[in-house]
Amino acid sequence: xxxxxxxxVLFVRDTMLPQQEPPLSxxxxxxxxxxxxxxxxxNTIITIVALLFVINLIAHLLPWxxxxxxxxxxxxxxxxxxxxxxxxxxxxxxxxxRERWPQLMFGFYPAELYWRPVLVLVLLFVAxxxxxxxxxxxxxxxxxxxxxxxLGAWLLxxxxxxxxxxxxxxxxxxxxxxxxxxxxxxxxxxLFVAVVASVIWWTxxxxxxxxxxxxxxxxxxxxxxxxxxxxxxxxxTIGVTAxxxxxxxxILLALGRRxxxxxxxxxxxxxxxxxxxxxxITLLFVASTLLNIFLPxxxxxxxxxxxxxxxxxxxSAYMAEVVRGGLAALGKGQYEGADSLGLDYxxxxxxxxxxxxxxxxxxxxxxxxIGVFKDTTLVSIISMFDPLGLANAIRADASWNGIYWxxxxxxxxxxxxxxxxxxxxxxxxERKLQTGHR
Amino acid sequence: xxxxxxxxxxxxxLSMLVYDTRYRSITFQILALxxxxxxxxxxxxxxxxxxxxxGKEPSFSFLxxxxxxxxxxxxxxxxxxxxxxxxxxxxxxxxxxxAAMGCATAxxxxxxxxxxxxxxxxxxxxxxxxxxxxxxxxPVLMWIVLCMAILIEAMPPPSAFRGDDPDATMKLFDSVxxxxxxxxxxxxxxxxxxGDFHVGAAFDVxxxxxxxxxxxxxxxxVARGIARRADAKQEATGLRPRTWHTRLAVIxxxxxxxxxxxxxxxxxxxxxxxxxxxxxxxxxxLIALWLALSLYTxxxxxxxxxxxxxxxxxxxxxxxAALGLRNNRIMSLVVLPxxxxxxxxxxxxxxxxxxxxxxxxxxxxxxxxxxxxxxxTLNQTGRELETVLLGMLVYLAISLIISGVMNWYNNxxxxxxx
Numbered sequence: 037x038x039x040x041x042x043x044x045v046l047f048v049r050d051t052m053l054p055q056q057e058p059p060l061s062x063x064x065x066x067x068x069x070x071x072x073x074x075x076x077x078x079n080t081i082i083t084i085v086a087l088l089f090v091i092n093l094i095a096h097l098l099p100w101x102x103x104x105x106x107x108x109x110x111x112x113x114x115x116x117x118x119x120x121x122x123x124x125x126x127x128x129x130x131x132x133x134r135e136r137w138p139q140l141m142f143g144f145y146p147a148e149l150y151w152r153p154v155l156v157l158v159l160l161f162v163a164x165x166x167x168x169x170x171x172x173x174x175x176x177x178x179x180x181x182x183x184x185x186x187l188g189a190w191l192l193x194x195x196x197x198x199x200x201x202x203x204x205x206x207x208x209x210x211x212x213x214x215x216x217x218x219x220x221x222x223x224x225x226x227l228f229v230a231v232v233a234s235v236i237w238w239t240x241x242x243x244x245x246x247x248x249x250x251x252x253x254x255x256x257x258x259x260x261x262x263x264x265x266x267x268x269x270x271x272x273t274i275g276v277t278a279x280x281x282x283x284x285x286x287i288l289l290a291l292g293r294r295x296x297x298x299x300x301x302x303x304x305x306x307x308x309x310x311x312x313x314x315x316x317i318t319l320l321f322v323a324s325t326l327l328n329i330f331l332p333x334x335x336x337x338x339x340x341x342x343x344x345x346x347x348x349x350x351x352s353a354y355m356a357e358v359v360r361g362g363l364a365a366l367g368k369g370q371y372e373g374a375d376s377l378g379l380d381y382x383x384x385x386x387x388x389x390x391x392x393x394x395x396x397x398x399x400x401x402x403x404x405x406i407g408v409f410k411d412t413t414l415v416s417i418i419s420m421f422d423p424l425g426l427a428n429a430i431r432a433d434a435s436w437n438g439i440y441w442x443x444x445x446x447x448x449x450x451x452x453x454x455x456x457x458x459x460x461x462x463x464x465x466e467r468k469l470q471t472g473h474r
Numbered sequence: 475x476x477x478x479x480x481x482x483x484x485x486x487x488l489s490m491l492v493y494d495t496r497y498r499s500i501t502f503q504i505l506a507l508x509x510x511x512x513x514x515x516x517x518x519x520x521x522x523x524x525x526x527x528x529g530k531e532p533s534f535s536f537l538x539x540x541x542x543x544x545x546x547x548x549x550x551x552x553x554x555x556x557x558x559x560x561x562x563x564x565x566x567x568x569x570x571x572x573a574a575m576g577c578a579t580a581x582x583x584x585x586x587x588x589x590x591x592x593x594x595x596x597x598x599x600x601x602x603x604x605x606x607x608x609x610x611x612x613p614v615l616m617w618i619v620l621c622m623a624i625l626i627e628a629m630p631p632p633s634a635f636r637g638d639d640p641d642a643t644m645k646l647f648d649s650v651x652x653x654x655x656x657x658x659x660x661x662x663x664x665x666x667x668x669g670d671f672h673v674g675a676a677f678d679v680x681x682x683x684x685x686x687x688x689x690x691x692x693x694x695x696v697a698r699g700i701a702r703r704a705d706a707k708q709e710a711t712g713l714r715p716r717t718w719h720t721r722l723a724v725i726x727x728x729x730x731x732x733x734x735x736x737x738x739x740x741x742x743x744x745x746x747x748x749x750x751x752x753x754x755x756x757x758x759x760l761i762a763l764w765l766a767l768s769l770y771t772x773x774x775x776x777x778x779x780x781x782x783x784x785x786x787x788x789x790x791x792x793x794x795a796a797l798g799l800r801n802n803r804i805m806s807l808v809v810l811p812x813x814x815x816x817x818x819x820x821x822x823x824x825x826x827x828x829x830x831x832x833x834x835x836x837x838x839x840x841x842x843x844x845x846x847x848x849x850x851t852l853n854q855t856g857r858e859l860e861t862v863l864l865g866m867l868v869y870l871a872i873s874l875i876i877s878g879v880m881n882w883y884n885n886x887x888x889x890x891x892x
Contacts, residue, residue, distance in 0.1 A: 072596035299503040313873035315830040325858040410613040440623035455611035
C-alpha cells in the first residue's frame with residue numbers, strides 16, 4: 037500500500053514551512069494605530085477631532101508658556117517687555133512666581149530661617165522612608181520616625197529644646213508607669229493608669245521641668261510665631277499632622293462603630309455622622325470663632341493648632357468609614373478563626389483583622405489623605421495665608437493686579453505633584469501587598 | 475443516683491467589675507458615659523461662663539430682627555428690611571440652587587467622561603484620563619477661585635458690546651451675553667400670565683409654573699400608561715406595537731398648547747446705557763461656583779461610572795451577545811441595570827460632597843447659607859454660637875435627607891439574597 041501511495045502522490049512536503057510574517061497593517065505602529073485610533077469611520081472621525089483639539093491646545097499654550105518673561109516686577113512691566121520683543125499674542129508673566137515664590141512656599145516665615153522648614157521637609161522624607169518602603173530600609177530607622185514629630189515641631193516653631201524633650205519624656209513616664217503597674221493589675225487597667233500619668237506629666241509637671249531645665253541649660257533657637265507661617269509650609273504642616281493622627285483615631289472610631297457595646301457604638305456613630313454631615317468650612321469657623329468660647333476663660337491657644345485639631349477630627353470621621361468598609365469586607369471566618377486560636381479582642385485586631393482590613397482599604401485611606409491635603413486650602417477662608425490666601429493677596433497687590441493663570445498654574449502644579457504621587461504610591465502598595473490569585 | 479447540686483453561690487466582689495467579662499462591658503460603658511458627660515458638662519460650663527462674661531445670653535431672637543444688608547442673588551423676595559431668618563432662608567435656597575445645578579451638570583459630564591475613558595479609541599481615553607487626574611488632584615477651592623478670576627479678568631465688559639463695530643458680540647443668535655459682570659440669558663415671559671399664588675405672606679409662587687408642572691406630570695403619567703399597555707400586549711402576543719410617536723405626542727403637545735395659551739415668549743437681554751437689561755442675569759459668582767463644582771465633581775463621577783461598568787463581568791456581556799441582543803440593547807438591558815446598583819450609592823455621596831463643597835461659595839461672594847447666616851449675619855449680630863450651630867444643623871439636615879434617600883434606593887434595588 038505504501039508503495040502505491042508513494043507512486044501516485046508526486047510530492048509530499050515533509051518539513052514545516054516557516055511561519056509567515058503577519059501583514060504589515062496588523063503589527064507595529066501601523067497596526068496599533070489601526071486598532072486603537074482608526075477602527076471604523078466613527079472612530080476615525082473622533083480621532084481626528086481629538087487630534088485637532090490637542091494640536092490647537094498645544095499651539096496656543098506652548099508659545100504662551102515658553103515666550104513668557106521671567107524678570108518683570110509688575111504686570112505692566114511684563115507687558116512692556118513683551119511688547120518690546122514684539123510678542124503680540126502675549127506670554128506668561130512668570131515674574132510673579134520668581135518674585136513671590138519664597139512667599140508662596142514659606143509665607144511670612146523669617147527669610148534667614150528658611151533652612152529650618154527645608155530641613156524639616158527633608159527629614160520628613162527620611163522619617164517616611166521606613167514606613168513607605170519598609171522592605172528596603174533598616175528597621176532601626178523607625179526610631180527616627182518616632183522622634184521626628186517632636187524634632188520637626190521644634191525646628192518649625194523654634195524655642196527651647198526642652199519643650200520637645202519633655203514632651204517625649206511624657207511617653208517614657210507612661211511606659212515606666214505601665215511596666216510598674218502591670219505587675220500588679222491587668223494590661224487594660226495599667227494602660228489606663230499609664231495614660232493618666234502621661235497626661236498629668238504633660239499638663240502640670242512638664243511646664244515646671246521645662247522652666248527648670250532652661251534655667252540650667254538655655255539651649256534654644258529663635259522662635260517663630262504661628263501667624264508667620266504661610267504658603268505651602270502651612271498646607272503641608274496642617275496636612276501632615278491631620279494625616280498622621282487621622283488614621284489611628286479613624287481606626288479606633290471604626291472599631292467603636294462595630295463594637296457590641298451599645299453606648300460606645302452610639303457615641304461613635306453620632307460623632308462620625310455629625311462630622312461627615314457638615315462641611316469642613318463650618319468646623320473651621322468653630323475653630324476660629326467658637327473654640328475660645330468652649331474652653332475655660334482666658335485660654336487662647338494657637339490658631340494653627342486649633343485648625344489642626346479640627347482638620348484631624350474631620351479626616352478621622354472619613355477615615356473611620358473607610359476602615360469600617362475594610363472591616364466589613366472581611367469574612368466572618370477570620371473573626372471566628374482568631375477566637376478559636378484563643379486570641380483576645382486586641383490581639384485578634386492587631387494580628388489578624390487589622391492587617392487584612394487595612395490592606396483592603398488602602399485605596400480609600402490614600403484618597404482620604406489626598407482629600408485632607410487638598411482641604412487644607414480651606415484655611416484661606418478663615419484668613420490664614422495658605423497658597424490660595426497668598427494668591428488672593430498677590431492679586432490684590434497693585435503691581436500684580438490682574439494676574440491669575442501663572443499663579444494658579446504654579447499652585448495647582450505643586451498640589452498636583454503631591455496628590456498624584458500619593459495616588460501612584462497607593463497603587464504601588466496595592467500591587468506589592470497583592471496576595472490573591474488573579 | 476446523682477443529685478444535681480447548685481453551683482456554689484458566688485459572692486459579688488468589686489474586682490469582678492473589671493475581670494469578669496459579664497460585668498466588664500457594663501463597667502467600661504458606664505465609665506465612658508461618665509467621661510463624655512463630664513466633658514460636655516465642662517464645655518457647657520465654660521460656654522455659659524464665657525458668654526456671661528461677654529454679656530451675650532444665648533438666644534435666637536436676633537433671627538426676627540431686620541437684617542439690614544442686601545443679597546444680590548435671590549430666588550424669593552428679599553430686601554434689607556427683611557429679617558435675618560429670611561436672609562438665612564434666601565441663602566439656603568441659593569445653596570440648594572447651586573447644588574441642584576451642579577449635580578445635574580456634573581452627572582452629565584461625569585457619565586460622558588467615564589464612558590469615554592473606557593473607549594477603544596486610545597487618544598480619547600487618554601484625554602479623559604488627563605481630565606480626571608487634573609481635576610481630582612487639585613483642590614476644588616482653587617478651581618472655584620480660578621473660574622471666578624477667568625470670568626472677571628478675561629470676559630469683555632458690557633461697554634465692549636457697544637458701537638457699530640463692537641469688540642464683543644452676543645453668543646447663540648444674539649441671545650446670550652457673556653460679560654465680566656455676569657452672564658445674561660433669555661428669560662421666560664408670559665403675556666397672559668395667571669399671576670402669583672401667595673403662600674401666607676412669605677412667598678409668591680408662580681401659578682404658571684405650577685400649571686406647567688401639573689400638565690407635564692399628567693402627560694408623563696399617561697405616556698407611561700401607554701408604555702405599560704404595550705408591555706402587556708408584548709407579553710401576550712410577542713409583538714410590540716410601535717408607541718414612541720404617540721408617547722412623544724402625549725408628552726409634548728399638551729405642554730406646548732398650555733405654553734401657547736399662556737403666551738409664552740422669551741425676553742432677550744439688551745444693552746441699555748452702561749449695562750444689559752432684560753433677560754435673566756446670572757452672576758459671576760454663581761457661574762464660577764457652578765462650573766468649578768461641576769467640573770471637579772464630574773471627575774469623581776467619571777471614576778465611579780467607569781468602576782461601575784468594569785464591575786460587570788464580561789460574561790454578562792458575552793451571554794447577552796450569545797442571546798442575539800444588539801450592542802445598545804446589551805448596554806441598556808443587561809449592563810446598565812446591574813452597573814447602576816454599583817454606581818448609585820457612591821454617586822449620591824458625590825452629590826452630598828458637592829452640596830457640602832458649595833459652602834466654599836463664600837470665597838467668591840456667592841450668598842449661600844454660609845455667606846448669609848454664617849457670614850454677614852454672624853458679623854452683624856456677633857452671635858457666633860447661634861449662627862454657626864444653626865448653619866451646621868441646616869447642612870446636617872440636608873445630608874441626612876440625602877443619605878436617607880440613598881438608603882431607601884439601596885434597599886429597593888439591592889439583590890434579594892436568600
